[in-house]
Amino acid sequence: GENVEQHPSTLSVQEGDSAVIKCTYSDSASNYFPWYKQELGKRPQLIIDIRSNVGEKKDQRIAVTLNKTAKHFSLHITETQPEDSAVYFCAASIEQAGTALIFGKGTTLSVSS
Amino acid sequence: DGGITQSPKYLFRKEGQNVTLSCEQNLNHDAMYWYRQDPGQGLRLIYYSQIVNDFQKGDIAEGYSVSREKKESFPLTVTSAQKNPTAFYLCASSIAATGFYEQYFGPGTRLTVT
Numbered sequence: 001g002e003n004v005e006q007h008p009s010t011l012s013v014q015e016g017d018s019a020v021i022k023c024t025y026s027d028s029a030s031n032y033f034p035w036y037k038q039e040l041g042k043r044p045q046l047i048i049d050i051r052s053n054v055g056e057k058k059d060q061r062i063a064v065t066l067n068k069t070a071k072h073f074s075l076h077i078t079e080t081q082p083e084d085s086a087v088y089f090c091a092a093s094i095e096q097a098g099t100a101l102i103f104g105k106g107t108t109l110s111v112s113s
Numbered sequence: 114d115g116g117i118t119q120s121p122k123y124l125f126r127k128e129g130q131n132v133t134l135s136c137e138q139n140l141n142h143d144a145m146y147w148y149r150q151d152p153g154q155g156l157r158l159i160y161y162s163q164i165v166n167d168f169q170k171g172d173i174a175e176g177y178s179v180s181r182e183k184k185e186s187f188p189l190t191v192t193s194a195q196k197n198p199t200a201f202y203l204c205a206s207s208i209a210a211t212g213f214y215e216q217y218f219g220p221g222t223r224l225t226v227t
């Protein structure tokens with residue numbers, strides 16, 4: 001079945017550094033790729049998403065890139081801050097299932113000051 | 114906070130008992146989803162519903178059942194057939210069943226079965 005691989009599983013950076021999380025997906029028909037952030041004890045919330053007809057999207061310190069040929073997409077966080085510490089999940093749409101998503105296993109990002 | 118609620122926040126059950134988790138949304142969203150979250154496993158899709166009176170199995174539907182009798186409600190029953198039911202369960206909804214739409218998550222229910 002469809003699968004999304006996410007790396008790394010943990011990432012520790014110093015405040016002000018950049019952080020990059022990478023995901024690969026298996027279903028070539030996937031066309032929507034959101035990223036969710038889950039702070040400790042809270043529900044996941046969408047931080048950025050990208051559609052298959054776009055190669056890159058940026059929102060302030062966060063950017064996502066998509067390579068459809070290679071079936072991988074990445075989240076880039078610049079100038080990291082302690083409040084960026086959380087678990088980040090990538091996801092890919094399931095072609096035959098409307099808006100249903102397959103999620104990666106998550107990356108725990110720790111930003112130390 | 115998003116208009117999607119789950120109750121209770123914590124639930125304890127004895128092995129062999131069925132238990133139903135509540136999910137309600139007042140966002141007028143068409144689509145609703147149930148995910149299971151285990152440490153290091155991400156969010157795994159249990160069931161989803163794109164319209165009232167219709168639902169489809171996700172990756173890990175065995176041992177679970179759902180109903181969608183009303184647009185705003187999508188309860189999940191964890192049956193005694195589910196081999197490892199202890200987990201954190203998240204419900205979500207999106208405005209439409211097709212297209213590129215954000216999923217809004219509820220606060221979750223932590224189920225412990227002993």
